[in-house]
Amino acid sequence: xxxxxxxxxxAPCPGSPPLISIVSWSQLLACEVLxxxxxxxxxxxxxxxxxxxxxxxxxxxGQVVAFDLQASALEQAAALxxxxxxxxxxxxxxxxxxxxxxxxxxxxCHSTIGKVLQHPAKAIMANLGYLPGGDPALITRxxxxxxxxxxxxxxxxxxxxxxxxxxxxxxxxxEEGAAVNAFFCxxxxxxxxxxxxxxxxxxxAPYLLVAERIV
Numbered sequence: 393x394x395x396x397x398x399x400x401x402x403a404p405c406p407g408s409p410p411l412i413s414i415v416s417w418s419q420l421l422a423c424e425v426l427x428x429x430x431x432x433x434x435x436x437x438x439x440x441x442x443x444x445x446x447x448x449x450x451x452x453x454g455q456v457v458a459f460d461l462q463a464s465a466l467e468q469a470a471a472l473x474x475x476x477x478x479x480x481x482x483x484x485x486x487x488x489x490x491x492x493x494x495x496x497x498x499x500x501c502h503s504t505i506g507k508v509l510q511h512p513a514k515a516i517m518a519n520l521g522y523l524p525g526g527d528p529a530l531i532t533r534x535x536x537x538x539x540x541x542x543x544x545x546x547x548x549x550x551x552x553x554x555x556x557x558x559x560x561x562x563x564x565x566x567e568e569g570a571a572v573n574a575f576f577c578x579x580x581x582x583x584x585x586x587x588x589x590x591x592x593x594x595x596x597a598p599y600l601l602v603a604e605r606i607v
Contacts, residue, residue, distance in 0.1 A: 412591045412600045414557055415519070421587075421602050422515040422555040423449040431491065431511055433547075434458035435518035435540050436532065440469025442517050447478055447495050449515075456495045457483075459502045459511060462530065465523050466497050483508070502532075502540035505547065512549035515592045520568060521598075525568035531564050533607035534571040541575055545603070561596035569599075576601045577598070583607060 410416075419442060426432055428451035434443040437458035447456045461464050470480045470498070478495050485500020491511040498508055504519065522531045544554050556576075558569040576586050586603040591597035 405606060408526065411572050412594075412597065414589065414600050415441075417520070417589055417601075418517060418555050418557045418600050419445045419598070422446065422517050425551060425553050425603055425604075426454075426515050429453040429493075430514040431455045431457070432507075433509065433513050433516040433544070435516060435519065435544070436460060437469045437497060438465055438519060438523050440472040442519060443469055443497075444473055444476055444478070444523070446515065446517065447473065453493050455491060455493055457498060458491060458496070459485075459500055459508075461499065461501055461503065461592075462523060463499060463527065464526065466499055470497060479565075488557065501536050503543070504542055506543040509547055511534045511547075512552070513547050514549050514552045516544045516548065516552070516554050517553065518526040518556045520557060520572070521565060523558070528562060531562065532568060534568045537568060538571060538575055541572070543577075546607075548605045550605055551607060552605050556601045557598050558601065559598045561598075572601060576603055579603055 406482035426449040432446040432450055443458040443566045455601050473495055475482050476481050482497045483496045483498050484487050485498050485504045489508050521531045522528050558572055560566045560569040579586055584604055587602040589600040
């Protein structure tokens with residue numbers, strides 16, 4: 393019997409996200425490098441979905457730090473995290489945070505990450521744009537985003553990943569996306585592996601940029 397006459401096809405896994413679910417890809421690529429006890433960072437807490445996913449990946453011995461300027465976003469994030477049985481701690485954005493287990497929410501711009509954290513992180517995520525269901529005029533901006541990303545590079549542990557989801561479809565999103573894309577493109581090949589994941593037949597779809605520290 394020919395081995396190629398009747399190809400076997402695997403059934404899709406129940407609950408598998410759609411191929412073009414960029415947020416699902418971002419969570420997968422961030423969490424697959426995390427181990428229990430690691431430090432992970434969410435630069436844009438929003439409603440807390442990425443924060444919660446990171447917390448589940450690093451377990452009770454790990455530390456997750458999430459930033460957001462909007463109190464309403466952090467309130468929604470805290471509610472989601474508590475619903476998943478997680479203890480939520482609040483931390484000021486002008487003080488260094490010690491390395492300790494737990495989930496910490498910081499009401500501050502993500503560009504303050506270098507002031508709050510001095511310990512190596514294994515994964516740092518950002519979901520750019522604006523808070524879903526919130527004020528679309530309150531968006532992430534290229535200057536503060538690039539400052540946060542630059543500091544994040546210095547905080548990443550070896551084999552750690554910086555994972556950024558870009559939303560070009562809203563006003564200001566394309567400009568921020570161009571700046572962030574240029575930032576990733578200029579990372580040197582001897583220190584970084586860089587991935588771009590895009591939905592190529594939909595120009596305004598969000599896309600993903602990932603940088604992994606080689607050494």
